[in-house]
Amino acid sequence: MYVIPNKRGSGIASLILTELEQWAKDLAFKNCLLETGNKQPEAVAFFIQKTSIKLFLILDNIKMY
Numbered sequence: 001m002y003v004i005p006n007k008r009g010s011g012i013a014s015l016i017l018t019e020l021e022q023w024a025k026d027l028a029f030k031n032c033l034l035e036t037g038n039k040q041p042e043a044v045a046f047f048i049q050k051t052s053i054k055l056f057l058i059l060d061n062i063k064m065y
Contacts, residue, residue: 006041017050 003013024032034051036043 013046014050021051 001013001014003010013025034047036047
């Protein structure tokens with residue numbers, strides 16, 4: 001997810017994340033993977049603040065797929 005700088009703080013990312021969480025619940029997902037990198041401290045802070053996720057990984061360009 002990316003929000004252009006002049007729209008940050010307007011709630012767009014929160015709306016997107018809320019919809020994604022609801023979509024996962026609707027599909028009865030038991031697990032979801034939330035990725036971000038250690039060079040994106042704003043994203044890390046956002047996810048910590050906005051999600052109910054208790055534990056997450058900060059990935060640094062790891063090729064998992």
